[in-house]
Amino acid sequence: MTAHLPPQRSETVFEDFKLPLLHDAAVAEANRCLFCHDAPCINACPTHIDIPQFIRKIATENVHGSAKTIFESNILGMSCARVCPVEVLCVGACVYNDLHQPPIAIGRLQRYATDEAYAQGWRFFEAGAPTGKRVALIGAGPASLAAAHELRRLGHACTILERRANIGGLNANGVAPYKMKADRALSEAEWVLSIGGIEVRTGVNAGTDVTLESLEKDFDAVFVGAGLGADSALGVPGEGLPGVSGAVAWIEAMKLGTVDVSTVRRAVVVGGGNTAIDAAREARGLGIPHVTMLYRGLQDGMSGYAHEWKAALVDGVEAEWQAVAVAIEGDGRVQRVRCVRVDAAKRPVPGSEFTVEAELVLLAIGQSKLGDTMAALPGIRVERGCIRVDEHGFTGRPRWYAGGDCTSGGQEVVNAAAEGKAAAHGIHAELTGNAKAGSKRHA
Amino acid sequence: MPDLTTNTGGIRSPNPFWLASAPPANSGRQIQRAFEAGWGGAVWKTLGVPVQNVSSRFGGLTIRGVQGAGFNNIELITDRPLEVNLREIAETKRLFPHNPIIVSLMVETEAEWKDIIKRSIDAGADGLELNFGCPHGMCERGMGSAVGQEPAVNERITGWAVKYSTVPVLVKLTPNVGNIVPHGMAAKRGGAHGVSLINTIKSIIGVDIDRFVPLPRVGGLSTNGGYCGAAVKPIALHMVAALAREREFGLPISGIGGVSNWRDAVEFILLGSSTVQVATEVMLRGYGIVEDMTDGLQQYMRTHGFERIDQMVGKAVPTYSEWGHLDMNYETVAKIDADRCIGCQLCVAACHDGAHQCIHPQEGTRVPHVDESECVGCNLCQIVCPVPGCIDMAQVENGHAPASWNQHVNEGRALRPKKGAH
Secondary structure, three states: OHHHOOOOOHHHHOOOOOOOOOHHHHHHHHHHOOOOOOOHHHHHOOOOOOHHHHHHHHHOOOHHHHHHHHHHHOOOHHHHHHHOOHHHOHHHHOHHHOOOOOOOOHHHHHHHHHHHHHHHOOOOOOOOOOOOOEEEEEOOOHHHHHHHHHHHHOOOEEEEEEOOOOOOOHHHHOOOOOOOOHHHHHHHHHHHHOOOOEEEEEOOOEOOOEOHHHHHHHOOEEEEOOOEEEEOOOOOOOOOOOOEEEHHHHHHHHHHOOOOOOOOOEEEEEOOOHHHHHHHHHHHHOOOOEEEEEOOOOHHHOOOOHHHHHHHHHOOOEEEOOEEEEEEEOOOOOOEEEEEEEOOOOOEOOOOOEEEEOOEEEEOOOEEEOHHHHOOOOOOOEEOOEEOOOOOOEOOOOOEEEOOHHHHOOOOHHHHHHHHHHHHHHHHHHHHOOOOOOOOOOO | OOEOOEEEOOEEEOOOEEEOOOHHHOOHHHHHHHHHHOOOEEEEEEEOOOOOOOOOOEEEEEEOOEEEEEEEEOOOOOOOOHHHHHHHHHHHHHHOOOOOEEEEEOOOOHHHHHHHHHHHHHHOOOEEEEEOOOOOOOHHHOOOHHHHOOHHHHHHHHHHHHHHOOOOEEEEOOOOOOOOHHHHHHHHHOOOOEEEEOOOEEEOOEEEOOOOEEEOOEOOEOOOEEEEOHHHHHHHHHHHHHHHOOOOOOOOEEEEOOOOOHHHHHHHHHOOEEEEEEOHHHHHHOOOHHHHHHHHHHHHHHHHOOOEHHHOOOOOOOOOOOHHHOEOOOOEEEEEOOOOOOOOOHHHHHHHHHOOOOEEEEOOEEEEEEOOOOOOOOOHHHHHOOOOOOEEEEEOOOOOOOOEHHHHHHHOOOOOOOOOOO
């Protein structure tokens, strides 16, 4: 699938923000790990990777065993090593923080072990004995890939339906390129599929091209890992001008192809979440001299991670706090954003109007939710566009499971990986008639 | 400023730090640079009939990423012509008249000993060190540890050396014996003015697990070598102390074995050494380490009110006792400082898996709980704790009068109830 990517893509100008650890540095860092009992880092990881164990294996130069430990818990461990916000997960939980010493570089060590596994072509898992059961998975992102891989280990046949031309989901289309580029994500997806027995149908929209009812009829179970929909619109005049784009769509264009920013001197990114910060950092990285984030709250109210915003500041991103766009203007294409200040209650402050020049405006105020498509099926409960599931990914309708952003509204790759794997076990239990331990069905 | 000068069996030195007979003391130019860096004395790498060496010669032991925590070598005595060594000894003495040069010697016959002793002293040796310790290569030729392991041979050759020497004679002892004391006593009976110990320990430093050959590898073969470096210090400290506390012994000791810094030196001195000899740490880091050794030792002496080294020598020897004399009723328990604890729970794993199952996780906090009624005071938790000062082994005032095992057996003194023995 990597062959589908043009070699020259806008994202290829980016270099890794966090550099890989070379062998000696990895061993030295691994030797710093205390091998905590009931380690806080494990509990901080949604996939509960046995982090002290994989690190100890790096220290003893058992890299094969280290990678196996990682993939045993998280088959997407290679991409998670790059894209996880480790600062607020495992690394943030490292006890060295309390000792006022640098925490263990868990993400970089995980990258060391998993990159070696890819470089050496190691394979760790085999498909289980065929059960004769068939599972359809909607979407080819991290949740479905993790679910499909686990289902294959359990012996169930899998068919992935993906509406795009490429697999990988947000890992391929949305991850900031200074963390991971699309070709790497596609390699991972192919590596996951190499367990065999996973049919992939791209360009298929579940719900329209294939009805949900037919899926239910043709398969023994369905996993919904459809992710999120299109960028939300602001609802202000001028939004349709050329030069105005949803941030997620723009990032995807940059990652899978090229975006032309040669004439852009100023860009505005609307929003305060991680997509907004990513878009702003990427715009700077592509060479746009002035990038301003427009956020309706104050810095400490941003939903984006503090460490990401700090990196954006280093990259030269500027911000207008407590500001909202009221109109986008320009002669034939965007030239400026008219803004107004808001107070703490998000009410416009009279007389505070101001204008920011911009030849590119990226809207990062959220994405539409796809859950309502599923609400058509009785028993599947949808709240605010998100499919509601229990800890096994069970939707409430027999043989229907879900995980990833379509259930959470937008979390990390590692959450999707954990949810996909959990759902696989939920599906397995239902298909094989085994009770799911601790199941708390909402239905 | 504390006085660092020392006297080991009549060999006076401006400070207690000597280069041991080893690669760092192989040539005049090296030893001159060492003296320039601040080393007090040097034991010139063993003279004898020049040998030929192999490659490779050294092996390092890496422990949890720390390279050279232990070390071994299969290098023999000097491979340089005797005349060259003697000329450089004379030249070095001329340049550094106040820094003692102790010449290490290893030959076979009495006539050879007589000859090489005279020539060494003529060259300017301030003392001699008889190499009765080398555990590889030379012992197969009836020298080195082959001498040191036989008290009668040790005594006889020491006697020759003392007879022909006009400068103090130190006997370098091998640790490759069951009990060091008879060997120190043999040196004393032979008339030695002091002993130096330990020489290296017979060892295989590791195995090349891909080629199936022990290390260090010489082509397709290997051989046992001499183990040294920081990891051997505990063995050396015991042997030094075993001689130092022996009433009949009483000879000055030059301590060797894993001395890497001033703290190690202080330990050797407190257990009876008046000088210490260093090789491996110099091989790993160079002569410059002596600056901190000198500085650290002086600061230590100031802190403890010592004005001269001899006030420190053997200061800890009287407290090195027999197990039967230890107070069985002295009781400690682990106390975890909740404010310092970082919640790693290494103590939980260590206590549960490796000790007496008395440290437990608690609900609602990462700080573990010590069940003091079960704690035997073993120290394991304190040893694994990564936070300095977090775990204190606190004495328990249990009301039991002191009682050693010997007192219990011989006098019927009461022992406190056992803990953790159910």
